[in-house]
Amino acid sequence: MRPDLCLQNAGRRYGLRGPWVLRGVDLTVAPGRLIRVEGGNGSGKSTLLRLLAGIDAPSEGRMTGRPRTAYVPERFPPALPFTAAGYLTHLGRVHGLTRTAAARAAGEWLERLGAAAYADTPMARLSKGSSQKVAVAQALLGEPELLVLDEAWTGLDTEARAELERAVAERTAAGGSVVFVDHDPRRLAGLSDATYAVRDGSLVERASAEPVPSGPQVIVDAQGPPDGRLPAEVHASVSSAEETAPGRYRLTVPAPHSDVVLRALLTARPPWHVASVVQREDPTGSRR
Amino acid sequence: MTALLRYHAALLLRSQRWLPPFLLYAAFLAISIQAGQPVLDSLGYSAAALLPVAAWLARICVTGEPDAARGCVAAAVGPGRAQVACLLVALAGAAALGTVTTLLVTLLSDPVASDHRTRVPLGPACGAGLLAALACALLGTAVGALTSRPLLRSPGRAVLALLLAALLSLVATGSPAQAVVQGLVTGSQKGTVPLPLLPLAAAALVTAAALALSGALASRRSP
Numbered sequence: 200m201r202p203d204l205c206l207q208n209a210g211r212r213y214g215l216r217g218p219w220v221l222r223g224v225d226l227t228v229a230p231g232r233l234i235r236v237e238g239g240n241g242s243g244k245s246t247l248l249r250l251l252a253g254i255d256a257p258s259e260g261r262m263t264g265r266p267r268t269a270y271v272p273e274r275f276p277p278a279l280p281f282t283a284a285g286y287l288t289h290l291g292r293v294h295g296l297t298r299t300a301a302a303r304a305a306g307e308w309l310e311r312l313g314a315a316a317y318a319d320t321p322m323a324r325l326s327k328g329s330s331q332k333v334a335v336a337q338a339l340l341g342e343p344e345l346l347v348l349d350e351a352w353t354g355l356d357t358e359a360r361a362e363l364e365r366a367v368a369e370r371t372a373a374g375g376s377v378v379f380v381d382h383d384p385r386r387l388a389g390l391s392d393a394t395y396a397v398r399d400g401s402l403v404e405r406a407s408a409e410p411v412p413s414g415p416q417v418i419v420d421a422q423g424p425p426d427g428r429l430p431a432e433v434h435a436s437v438s439s440a441e442e443t444a445p446g447r448y449r450l451t452v453p454a455p456h457s458d459v460v461l462r463a464l465l466t467a468r469p470p471w472h473v474a475s476v477v478q479r480e481d482p483t484g485s486r487r
Numbered sequence: 488m489t490a491l492l493r494y495h496a497a498l499l500l501r502s503q504r505w506l507p508p509f510l511l512y513a514a515f516l517a518i519s520i521q522a523g524q525p526v527l528d529s530l531g532y533s534a535a536a537l538l539p540v541a542a543w544l545a546r547i548c549v550t551g552e553p554d555a556a557r558g559c560v561a562a563a564v565g566p567g568r569a570q571v572a573c574l575l576v577a578l579a580g581a582a583a584l585g586t587v588t589t590l591l592v593t594l595l596s597d598p599v600a601s602d603h604r605t606r607v608p609l610g611p612a613c614g615a616g617l618l619a620a621l622a623c624a625l626l627g628t629a630v631g632a633l634t635s636r637p638l639l640r641s642p643g644r645a646v647l648a649l650l651l652a653a654l655l656s657l658v659a660t661g662s663p664a665q666a667v668v669q670g671l672v673t674g675s676q677k678g679t680v681p682l683p684l685l686p687l688a689a690a691a692l693v694t695a696a697a698l699a700l701s702g703a704l705a706s707r708r709s710p
Binding site: 249252253254255256258267268269270271272273274275276278279280281285289290292293294295334337338341343347 | 490491493494497498501502503552553554555556558559560561562563564565566706707
């Protein structure tokens with residue numbers, strides 16, 4: 200088991216005598232946790248994420264337990280002299296994949312994000328959204344232990360946004376940690392393990408008592424062996440599970456987690472039978 | 488590290504920003520070196536001119552990658568390693584350029600000392616030229632590393648500092664680059680081939696220190 204990533208009394212300022220952007224930050228990112236960071240423009244969210252990603256070192260305080268990390272910046276420059284697939288293959292190898300594995304992962308992620316058509320397009324000719332897809336793909340292809348997303352959804356189309364939410368669910372289900380900033384309150388709604396707000400240069404955990412709106416849900420009807428108990432991975436990913444008959448479960452699953460749950464059910468030993476999957480009709484999306 | 492070096496090498500080659508320093512170097516050599524000149528003199532010229540070219544290459548490698556792309560790589564491998572890797576690519580480029588130039592210059596020059604009578608053996612002369620070129624490539628990379636991001640971030644000041652530092656390291660007594668070039672010129676006057684191992688070792692030490700400093704500061708003084 201890898202250790203938690205810990206920030207202890209960390210602060211960051213630019214220049215030797217610059218004003219403190221962040222100060223006295225204590226934060227622990229445990230494996231499998233999804234952490235949301237909020238704050239106004241210029242509050243220091245991006246600085247915090249750069250510290251967590253290991254791009255900047257804290258000016259004071261300590262940071263311990265660096266996992267294998269990937270980072271998606273908020274704006275990705277197309278000013279790189281590579282094709283999309285060429286850049287991703289290079290980055291895949293930097294993330295520790297072999298040449299063939301990197302090329303395959305690059306193709307898969309471009310396909311999943313709906314940018315396969317641009318694989319051989321020079322980066323300089325990509326649209327803003329497509330280059331953001333490349334930025335997202337470079338972070339995901341190494342299956343990082345810590346994924347840091349700085350407004351990674353900005354500029355993506357609807358399908359790619361949903362795909363990135365599913366990718367985040369996959370990472371946390373696989374034991375990876377994800378820290379993200381996004382201005383849309385419905386982003387991964389109800390799935391975060393903790394929400395922090397950056398205010399006046401310090402980090403405060405938002406009280407979990409506040410009502411958290413839940414996102415779209417999927418109802419999965421699954422039949423296991425008569426004395427079957429739900430796989431642990433499924434248990435961790437569902438909003439609620441109700442046993443309707445011996446071994447038969449009616450699972451309410453947050454939409455981004457649906458693939459993770461179905462994969463866990465179908466690959467369990469012995470495998471479960473999935474009787475039906477329907478989207479819950481809940482237009483307000485406020486009920487839990 | 489191999490993947491990182493490969494990425495930065497590809498970035499340098501494909502960006503074509505290596506072309507201006509390369510052309511400037513070629514133009515300088517075409518003007519200052521002619522076939523049939525004493526070999527050690529010509530090797531001294533080509534090694535000396537390599538230093539600012541190496542510094543320019545280092546600057547290109549450090550500044551060529553957009554900030555956001557640098558962030559992605561730094562998250563994956565650590566900012567220090569990313570910084571050192573791109574400087575090593577610049578060093579390798581300068582060393583390769585110096586090697587090719589030394590071989591060409593040796594082939595074109597006459598195996599004689601400055602008086603055009605004393606014979607100078609071509610093999611050892613070529614060896615001395617290679618060592619001198621390597622020392623200048625090393626020191627040039629150090630100059631480039633110390634006068635660009637993260638140490639000097641304003642481009643105007645950085646370029647001025649780069650030019651000044653490159654000039655100083657070529658003329659100031661005590662600089663390894665000055666020592667190797669002076670060694671070749673004196674050797675040509677006396678008709679003996681120098682073996683500049685000591686200045687080369689000094690240049691390697693200075694460069695290692697410069698790269699380590701640049702790497703250590705990469706995460707502290709950004710963006």
